[in-house]
Amino acid sequence: MSAVSLSELRRTLREQFPDAHQERSYADTYHLPGLPPLPKGSITELVTPPATSGATLLISHLLESPPPTANSSSSNSSGNNFSGNSSPTHPHQTSAPPPSQLPLVLIDPSNAFDPCAYSPTRPFLWLKPRDPDNSLKAADLLLRDGNLPLLLLDLALIPPTRLRRIPSSSWYRLRTLAETSGTSLLALTPAPLIAAAPARHHLQSSFTLAHLSEIRRDLTLHLQTQPLHHLSNNQNKILNLKS
């Protein structure tokens, strides 16, 4: 094919499918409301202390995001087109979760997921391992599979003393698998436990009983995160003592 016709073909495709040719950042990060961008192919730890409410709003957003429309622009859609390097905690940032046609997998060793509280708009697989060791084995299998963009590992209700028995080499192995397969692993922990995670954040929220009568979509704006290394030493000590 000549160079002239090839460039014409590219121009025609760009004109006919403008959405597909917009800049995508999902190759690098996933965006969730209330969270900074999640790096793809990596482990992200989100510390959700037991006294903090609202971590399930993240699961809700992943499960209940509307599927992308054909003509949705990147600034107003949640779907395949992801926003670029916009401010992660901007209150009006549009959420752009991983592609909604692919199943979302939740590894839930504490069997705490409540199906009746969600209306999923995407395929969903719920795993209930009996203990954290089997949770890591399940995560290992899914990371090796490489078909899924994001895994959720909910360890928030597991006692930190139990989680500290997991050797750090296991987490480093999972990190290597994630980097190889390109699957992101978001781990919810009750305390800072995963040193191997390149991205570590602490969830802060201040929900009251009055918030329970508000619309769920509006509550995600109340979620705040702070990188763990930004916490003061005292705050870190408090987190560790509480665990």
Next chain:
Amino acid sequence: MGHPEKWPTPLAIVSEGARNRQASLITCLNPAARRAGLHPGLSTARAMARCPHLHLLPPNPEGEQLITAKLIELAQTLSPDLELTAPDTIILARRGTRISALPAEHLHLAPAHPVPLPLVFASAKTPDLAHLLACTSRQFPHAREVATPSSSCSSLPLHDLLHTFSHHFDPPSLLRDLHHTLALWGLETIGEFISLPRADLLERLSPPAALLHDIATGTRHRLLTLYRPPKKYRQHLDLDFAIETLDQLLLLLRNFLHTLCSRLRAYQRVPASLGVTLYFDNSTTHQSDLRIPEPTTDVEPLLRIIHTHLEALTAPAPVIALTLEATPTRPLRAQTDLFQKHLRDPNQFAHTLNQLTALLGADNLGTPQPHNTHRPDQFTLLPPESLFGLQRQSQDPRQPDSKLRRKAPPQPAPAIPCSIPLRRLRPPVEVAVLSSPFHEPEALRDGPYPGPLEAISGPFRLNGHWWQHDTRWQIEEWDVLLHSGPLARLSRTPPHQWHLQGYY
């Protein structure tokens, strides 16, 4: 079939509604019943009123399939090219000879043919004429009746022509209208019908009337839809020595897969599922049906699926025989959107699901389906394969093979509106609660966060099945802010049983 003495009498098959006390209808009649003025679709009450000697028979699908199979077996001894026009009618193509000139003795029928019912033979210059003559033959109940010249159809009743080819009328009311019109015109025989000009029939009546004219005059020649027996893709082996290791078993299964896949490829088919049957030395068997998420004739992914399944199996005894059967389907023809992401490797994902099932147990993974009830925490865990059913439907809704078109799961119950989803404690933690005389919780005496409650909201009362004493339930829920803790949900089952249901 077991009462030949009843065959000359009026017989009718009724629909299943007779057993359910619903209106039962006549579905099929023998010629004697038709001569009595009955027709399919008539209610049994009316049929009995018109023909008091009518015998009603229940449907027997298995018997009908058996008869059809025997009929095909007989027809295949006469000609390799045949059409299964109806479950009880077969049209043979005799090459090189004019069928109308073929005498009966040239049919070469065996004296004892396998079909246990009387047969009617007819020959004509066109398939439709032969079908008409066979259906309207009065040589009953004797078998091996003679071939009938095509010219004799002129004297046949007109309603025989209409009923034999009623499938050309859609909707069926067209047939009734045409029958009524022709009766008004005074036409009773096929000969009178074909004496009308075809062009006028087409102009004044419906196109099917012109089609019937072509059939009756023998000017409509159609090709036969040749019957081809369904292919079976099955491999079976009885072993001379028992197999005790998985490796030996997999070696045999690999050979089976090579053979089956090459046969499937020859007919442009792929396996939708694989049926593995193992026969053990202690007279037990293990049978499993393994669904292929992305049907393929590639041996390695198929063998991996079987391998994963057999790894989780504990054999009670050595294997003495095995069978592998593939269910064929057409390859997926949907062209996926270039810019739409789906599973990159569905077979690999299915393999991963099998590994997860073996690791966690089948009860500990799946897709939750909430029940349509107000009772909290009621759901069913669907197997992981339901993910593929939904995906495949979304990818190719026009999949021609109905076996693969999985039934969509029932619509889930609408989620109970709750702004922050609950993280449940299973089982709920029983706590001792200090409450007011009006059962308002004030403090937790024990549990993970003992102390006074900082805020409460409620009660939210739920109950159900109040009309049944043994299944009625009642619960009272409170949203609370625990002492130095998160938002949580307390529940009280009357009179004094308190539980911590979960955290928000």
